[in-house]
Amino acid sequence: MGAIVMDGNALRDEVVAGLAERIAGLGSPEVCLATVLVGDDGPSHRYVASKRRKAAEAGMVSRHEGLAADATQAEVEAVVGALAADDSVHGILVQLPLPDGLDPEPVLDLIPAEKDVDGLTERSMGRLVRGRAGLVSCTPLGVMRLLEKYAVPTSGRRAVVVGRSTLVGLPLSLLLNRKGVDATVTMAHSRTADVATVVREADIIVGAAGQARMITADMVKPGAAVIDVGVSRTESGIVGDVDFGPVSEVAGWITPMPGGTGPMTIASLLENTLAAAQLQGVVS
Numbered sequence: 001m002g003a004i005v006m007d008g009n010a011l012r013d014e015v016v017a018g019l020a021e022r023i024a025g026l027g028s029p030e031v032c033l034a035t036v037l038v039g040d041d042g043p044s045h046r047y048v049a050s051k052r053r054k055a056a057e058a059g060m061v062s063r064h065e066g067l068a069a070d071a072t073q074a075e076v077e078a079v080v081g082a083l084a085a086d087d088s089v090h091g092i093l094v095q096l097p098l099p100d101g102l103d104p105e106p107v108l109d110l111i112p113a114e115k116d117v118d119g120l121t122e123r124s125m126g127r128l129v130r131g132r133a134g135l136v137s138c139t140p141l142g143v144m145r146l147l148e149k150y151a152v153p154t155s156g157r158r159a160v161v162v163g164r165s166t167l168v169g170l171p172l173s174l175l176l177n178r179k180g181v182d183a184t185v186t187m188a189h190s191r192t193a194d195v196a197t198v199v200r201e202a203d204i205i206v207g208a209a210g211q212a213r214m215i216t217a218d219m220v221k222p223g224a225a226v227i228d229v230g231v232s233r234t235e236s237g238i239v240g241d242v243d244f245g246p247v248s249e250v251a252g253w254i255t256p257m258p259g260g261t262g263p264m265t266i267a268s269l270l271e272n273t274l275a276a277a278q279l280q281g282v283v284s
């Protein structure tokens, strides 16, 4: 029997339509998302373009700051600092990775927690660790939305997150572990011994390592939920961490790639932007 395919495009459209309705009902205040993109990486340009397109569909204003690949650290920090100080900007997204030679940490440090729609700053991550309310990074939030939408049981279940990045693996492990979600979470990574055995124990498997098709059917417990967050650029195009065809024969639920977690990252970014405007008292 084939797995239920978790349709990220359909859920994103639902979220964007809901946001559009809420924002239209607010009347005059404009909700503004600022995007910062440094360099000329093609996929990053495409990601940011779709974030801005969906922001417009949700009724938000977006402001874009594009910098050349040879921009200096000081130039990038000046742009982000100005957005941080601008009351008409409610959310700031600095697309990562920055070009080689630029340090993202001091750039992210300039983003006030209430404008941190990517949830990547120390204050936002600290709140997540402490279980306090705050803006949570978009891909992990999008994965949680998909699990909720498809009623995937989490309480008391085993979850394995493969990959420990601060963008995805680490915050997602914390969310799955939260009270109310209550999964028992294992973080696996490139140094994990016998990763196949670890993954095979899981009811929820998240591939977030960026290793093309590393989650194979023999690693999946029958009926498990398999979530693909990996993105590898190969000669045959962009490939996820999950070997979709064979795994979908074994899994209970599976995200497609593309069309699974990617669209949900954008949906969460827009939800966070409205939440950020609320935190700043701009909208109720």
Ligand code: GUN
Binding pocket: 093, 094, 095, 096, 097, 118, 138, 139, 167, 265
């Ligand atoms: N690069 C790839 N995914 C993301 C994301 O969710 N946020 C940012 N800022 N950069 C990314």
